[in-house]
Amino acid sequence: MSETPHIAGLPARAAALELLAAALSRRAGLDEGLSHPALAALAPRDRGFARALAMATLRHLGAIDAALQARLKKPPPERIVHVLRLGAAQLLVLKTPAHAAVGSTVDLAAAQKGGAAFKGLVNAVLRGLTREPPDLDDPDLLLPSWLAARWQAAYGRDAARAIAATIPMEPATDVTIKATGATERSDQKGEVTAWPGFAEGDWWVQDASAAVPARLLHVGPGETALDLCAAPGGKTLQLAAAGAAVVAVDRSAGRLKRVGENLARTGLSAEVVQADAAEWRDGRTFDAVLLDAPCSATGTFRRHPDVLWMASPAEIPKLAAVQARLLDAAARRVKPGGRLVYCVCSLEPEEGEGQVEAFLRRAPGFALDPVAAGEGGAPQASRRPDGTLRILPHHREGGTDGFYVARLRRA
16 A cells, blocks of 8 residues: 555544445445545545545455454444444554554544443454454455455456455556547646646546547547447547547436536537436437446446445346446447447456347347457457457556456447
């Protein structure tokens, strides 16, 4: 971990507690927690500490929980479990001095409703971790067992362990350059809005893997492009910057607001439409269609480690049904001879490989348009024999989001 330890006070730790509780209570809880008033009220340095502490806890949650369970005869209330998790992360990940980590965590426990009764327990458990620190890098503890089994079945034991090894890593920030369309990896820290060129719209934040699908459409001036499920808009910006006339469709008004803000900041233009992509009543067809479908998002754990713990096996077939409906709708929008790119930021084959194989069986007018090795900036190792891409988090030095990408062409 490269987060800088910082001895913050109780308000910062209380904000980290709210962020952790939100992340582990519901899908998208981490994003919602980042706008929690307790976090917004902090000074920038304390806000950074609160976020770093919550993220460090989530990235090591499996190992932290295993260490805590070994020292707890009976689980305390969930709120106290969260407090213990934060204390363990301070000691073992952020390397906060033991006296500060233990003392502040005991205080945080006491500040919770009914928490005073658990001060002794919190103190004893954390002192035990100080004396006998566990191995936080045990690959068998980095993610839920059901996901580990799925990834081993899909990619083999060695690849699955290599993927898991990237979970504790703090991700770098990738940006797409407006003028060139290239991806650059930045080692700058702090709020991106303060970085040079942000206000001028010279670039936007976009993971290196997420930038690949739009490039594979090879759109240019005079062509029309449709971006379905477009928010927050990185791919829309890419298509517009390449000169295409772009329509961006998303069902979420709140998320579309971000698309509009990004277009305004970068000086790019696109028609923005709020609609369910599968139900959108518009007769137009397009030269190029991009569908980044809703998915389990298990490939995004580097920035959203909560997805590992909030995902469930039961949701994958439900999401696959939604993806199939959207893929059929996207296909109807492609002009004869046009191209379609389907992608998901999921590591689950049912949402990627299986989805496209099923589509081709029911859509004889489409065929795979194989992607060349390295095309669009994809890692060489990501190309599958059929010309689709399976980008795994360890395929790029320093890590990347996991993606499946397929390019298809209409006869």
